[in-house]
Amino acid sequence: MLSTPQRLWQVLKPNPQREESPTAEASGIAPPDDRGLFVIGAARSGTTVFQNALNSSPDIFLLGEPALQDDPGTPDFAARYNAMHRSWGNQENKSSFCPPLFGQDAPWQHYLARLARHYRYVGSKIVVNPHEAARTCQQLFEFHCRHFYRSHYVFTFRNPIDVLMSTRGLAELNGDEAAGHDTVLKSFLQVMALYIRFLRNLPLVRAVFHEDLGEAVLRDTGAWLGVDLGEAAGYYDNARVRRYSLDQVPEHARALAEEVIAAYEELRGQVAGGMRLVQLEQNSNHIDPAHFTPLGNLHRRIAGLLAAS
Incomplete structure (x- = not known):
């Protein structure tokens, strides 16, 4: 019996009956940006289950955390991507395996362009991890404006206390050093700020909240x-979702946690109300709080929390 690496090599090795990689003669190839679909969220905010739910559709193919904004663009994307998911112990499916679409490997742009021939939407799940969240959010905004301006974006959010405790708990379970409480909470705020930035600058952006996800949200x-997305609701099982309380947050981080919870609930309320007056220009330095729209005030509130030491 072939080992896993041997089986993978049988799949990926050159085959004259398959089309060769277009790398040499078509370096400018790119997927159509109006066919892109991306799920963005903080770590442990429900990005994985939402990606899997979307991938249940025969019209959607989303890769799992390829970090395209950091990818070197070399013609070995599938080998690197598939090796990463094998190292994580993931079984092969749409979310974890890039199929061998060419006789030889190719850059990520070529895979998305080819997948776009078979699927209405192609893209990826993007997770903003606590460390270097500010840098990652800036990279994501610049990268997606440049390559996928007309794509669809769904930001996933989850109660920040659940995100905080789950993120730290998973790191400890894996034997890794857990990010500090304030670091995790501020990375959550960075994702909120990134959502507002995307919403104001890109044409097709929306948010979903893990606590509300079910048939109605997925149908919408x-x-x-x-x-x-008729099969999507089957991916959600509330019995498997662990929830935490503010009492479980250490005293030194509780004040910031309360502030983040308040900002999160304000965001949920605004999304439920339709996010009005998104394009109204506002100056963050205005001295009269009544000057701000709800979204402008939330943006100012998040910026203040991020600027605090």
Whole structure:
């Protein structure tokens, strides 16, 4: 019996019956940006289950955490991506395996362009981890404006206390050094700020909240995308979702946690109300709080929390 690496080599090795990689003669190839679909969220905020739910559609193919904004663009994308997911112990599916679409390997742009021939939407799940969240959010904004301006974006959010405790708990379970409480909470704020930035600057952006996800939200998302997500609700099982309370947060981080919870609930309320007056220009230095729209005030509030030491 072939080992796993041997089986993978049988799949990826050159085959004259398959089309060769277009790297040499078509370096400018790129997927159509209006066919892109990306799920963005903080670590432990429900990005994985939402990606899997979307991937249940035969019209969608989303890669799992390829970090395209950091990818060197070399013609070995599938080998690197698939090796990463094998190292994580993930079984092969849409979310964890880039299929061998060429006789030889190719850059990520070529895979998304080829997948776009078979799927209505192609893209990825993007997780903003606590460390270097500010840098990652800036990279994501610049990268997606440049390459996927007309794509669809769904930001996933989850109660920040659940995100905080789950993120630290998973790191400790894996034997890794857990990010500090303030670091995790501020990375959550960075994702909120990134959502507002995307919402104000890119044309097709929305948010979903883990606590609200079910048939109604998924049906609405499917209508927005124009695809059938009839199987998607089956991926959600509330019995498997662990929840935490503010009492479990150490005293030294509790004040910031309360502030982040308040900002999160304000965001949920605004999204539920339709995010009005998104394009109204406002000056963050205005001295009269009544000057701000709800979204402008939330943006100012988040900026203040991030600027605090």
